[in-house]
Structures are given as C-alpha cells and as structure tokens.
Amino acid sequence: MTPLEVLISELIATDGPMRLDHYMGLCLGHPQHGYYVTRDPLGREGDFVTAPEVSQVFGELIGIWAAGAFVAMGEPARVNLVELGPGRGTLMADMLRTIGRVSPALAAAAVMHLVETSPVLRTRQRQAVGPGASWHMTLKEVPQGPMILVANEFFDAIPIRQIERRRGLWHERVIGLEQGRLARGLSGPVLGPEGRDGDVLELAPARDVIASQIGQRLSRHAGAALIIDYGHLTSAPGDTLQAMRRHGFADVTERPGECDLTSHVDFQALGRALTEGGADILRPMTQRDFLLAMGLEQRFQRLELRADLMVTSTLRRQMARLADENQMGNLFKVLAATSPGMPCPYPFGQT
Numbered sequence: 001m002t003p004l005e006v007l008i009s010e011l012i013a014t015d016g017p018m019r020l021d022h023y024m025g026l027c028l029g030h031p032q033h034g035y036y037v038t039r040d041p042l043g044r045e046g047d048f049v050t051a052p053e054v055s056q057v058f059g060e061l062i063g064i065w066a067a068g069a070f071v072a073m074g075e076p077a078r079v080n081l082v083e084l085g086p087g088r089g090t091l092m093a094d095m096l097r098t099i100g101r102v103s104p105a106l107a108a109a110a111v112m113h114l115v116e117t118s119p120v121l122r123t124r125q126r127q128a129v130g131p132g133a134s135w136h137m138t139l140k141e142v143p144q145g146p147m148i149l150v151a152n153e154f155f156d157a158i159p160i161r162q163i164e165r166r167r168g169l170w171h172e173r174v175i176g177l178e179q180g181r182l183a184r185g186l187s188g189p190v191l192g193p194e195g196r197d198g199d200v201l202e203l204a205p206a207r208d209v210i211a212s213q214i215g216q217r218l219s220r221h222a223g224a225a226l227i228i229d230y231g232h233l234t235s236a237p238g239d240t241l242q243a244m245r246r247h248g249f250a251d252v253t254e255r256p257g258e259c260d261l262t263s264h265v266d267f268q269a270l271g272r273a274l275t276e277g278g279a280d281i282l283r284p285m286t287q288r289d290f291l292l293a294m295g296l297e298q299r300f301q302r303l304e305l306r307a308d309l310m311v312t313s314t315l316r317r318q319m320a321r322l323a324d325e326n327q328m329g330n331l332f333k334v335l336a337a338t339s340p341g342m343p344c345p346y347p348f349g350q351t
C-alpha cells in the first residue's frame with residue numbers, strides 16, 4: 001500500500017465511501033503524498049509528455065498568439081501574463097522568448113503570474129523562466145487587471161465527479177473499501193438529468209469555478225484566455241477518467257499518489273462557465289487547426305533549414321506528434337475567451 005492509500009483507507013473507514021472528486025483531489029494534491037506535490041511527472045522518464053515538451057514550436061506559436069491578443073486588447077501599459085499549471089515552465093519560457101522578438105511592447109508590459117500548487121514544479125519553473133515571476137496557489141491570488149491567460153493540460157487535472165444511471169436512477173460513483181483494499185462503488189440515488197440506464201455523466205464543479213473566475217476577470221478588464229486540453233467539444237455521457245503511470249494505463253484505485261489521474265475536458269461545459277462569468281467565447285478548434293493557422297509548418301520548415309538529416313527526422317516526428325489527426329492534433333481542442341466585444345485574436349473567428 002502507498003502511504004496515501006493507508007490514509008485514504010482510514011478516512012473511508014471513518015467517514016464512509018468518498019466521492020471521486022474528493023479522492024482525485026487527495027491523490028493529486030495531498031500536501032504530503034499528492035502526485036504533483038512529490039514529483040515532476042513530465043517527460044520521457046516520467047509518466048507523460050505534454051505538447052510544450054514535444055517541441056519549442058508549440059510555445060513559440062502561443063507567444064505569437066499572445067502578441068495578437070495584446071493588440072486586440074488595445075495594448076495596455078501593464079498586462080498580467082498568467083499561466084495555470086505551468087509544469088516545467090517550458091511553455092512560458094518559449095512564449096517569453098518569442099514575445100521578446102515579435103512584440104517588444106508586450107514584453108515591456110507583461111507581468112508574469114504562475115498558478116502552481118506543486119513545490120517541485122515551482123522549482124523547475126523558476127529555473128525555466130527566471131525569478132521575475134510571482135507564484136500563486138490559485139487564480140484568485142493573482143492581482144486584478146488586464147490579462148492574457150494560458151492553460152495547457154491544466155483542466156484535465158482538476159477533479160471530477162461521475163454519476164451513473166441504474167434502473168432509472170442516478171448514483172454517485174464513489175471509492176470504498178472491499179476486503180481492506182480500495183474499490184469502486186455506487187452511492188444511494190442522487191439527482192441528475194434525463195438519461196438512459198448505463199449512462200455515466202461527468203460533472204466538474206471545480207473546473208466550472210475556475211472557468212467562471214476567468215470569465216469574471218475578462219468581464220472586468222481587457223483580456224484573453226487560451227485553454228488547450230484533450231476533450232470533446234460537445235457534452236455527452238461517457239467515462240473518461242484515467243490513471244497513467246510510466247506512459248501506461250493503470251486502475252484508478254491503483255497506487256494512489258503515484259499515478260496521474262485525469263479526465264477529458266468537456267469544452268461545452270467549460271465555455272458555459274466562462275460565459276456565465278461574463279466573457280465572450282470564440283468557436284473552439286482542434287489543436288491541429290490552431291497550430292496550422294498559427295504557422296506550424298512554416299516554423300518547422302525554418303528549423304529544418306539549419307538541420308542535418310537526423311535532426312530533420314526528429315523535427316518531422318515532433319510536428320506530426322503535435323498536429324497529426326491520429327496523434328495530438330484532433331484529440332486536443334483550443335478554446336479562446338475574450339473580454340466582451342473585444343476583436344477576436346487570430347485565428348479565432350475566421351471563416
């Protein structure tokens with residue numbers, strides 16, 4: 001048993017079965033044994049690889065997007081450049097380098113704010129972006145003001161609930177104990193919408209709260225947010241909760257605190273929460289369409305000009321990983337939100 005499994009088992013023995021969002025929150029964020037608190041899980045030697053770790057081009061193109069958003073905002077004298085869940089800080093470092101080249105005005109106006117709960121990853125981020133950033137536990141701590149916000153693979157790590165329909169009634173999916181080990185189970189009936197037997201619905205109240213806070217900030221001050229994650233554009237029943245360890249799948253109850261737990265992001269629900277907060281949302285697109293529109297192929301072609309055969313083949317693999325339909329290209333979606341009435345930052349809103 002992992003130390004966290006012992007702790008969770010004791011909690012369940014005292015308080016009864018626990019909702020999935022509570023379980024996921026402990027597994028990922030427990031102050032001593034949480035998955036993100038105790039390690040840097042990114043990279044080939046970790047549990048998963050994210051787009052900024054695949055290629056610098058990802059962050060460069062988002063830096064160009066941020067420069068466009070800054071123009072659409074009317075180039076305020078100061079702007080909070082906020083990232084939620086910055087991992088190793090690679091995306092922000094690549095963005096900053098590009099912003100420095102393409103938009104000296106944004107480079108001068110930007111004040112960096114990183115929202116990160118993991119002490120291990122904060123250290124990595126400091127190494128990547130330097131000491132000029134402020135770190136926060138939640139978005140609420142970031143000062144109010146004009147803002148450009150990015151979040152890549154952040155919302156998939158925010159805990160979810162699941163309810164399952166059996167014989168005409170919805171039941172909360174919970175984690176309980178069976179012969180002293182963690183096991184999945186169902187609670188008594190809970191309220192839910194119309195549905196069919198066997199349906200599983202995912203609800204993400206914690207995600208909705210953060211998205212709504214982003215929306216509120218965009219409604220008060222000029223700004224834009226770019227949210228990238230794997231998920232679906234339209235809400236639909238389905239169980240997408242998954243546990244990952246060393247690049248392979250594990251059971252959700254296996255080795256708590258040592259597996260990454262994530263779920264697909266429901267972009268329709270996220271968009272609704274952003275709008276309810278007061279932001280305009282722009283029609284989301286796939287990561288493939290976004291990166292191609294931002295000049296992915298042209299940027300890789302330039303890098304190839306200086307590359308030998310081996311590097312060229314690596315560059316081509318990286319580009320395919322980011323944008324091919326059967327790799328990250330279609331599974332990942334990109335959603336932008338802006339202050340109400342602001343011009344759409346390219347490439348959103350193009351027909």
Ligand SMILES: C[S@@+](CC[C@H](N)C(=O)[O-])C[C@H]1O[C@@H](n2cnc3c(N)ncnc32)[C@H](O)[C@@H]1O
Nearest residue numbers: 036050085086087115116117118121152153157
């Ligand atoms: C899957 S990693 C993505 C890292 C990075 N954005 C990237 O693309 O490489 C998730 C990140 O979100 C952070 N994180 C997870 N839950 C968080 C929370 N509730 N508040 C702030 N950061 C959180 C993790 O520590 C990690 O930095």
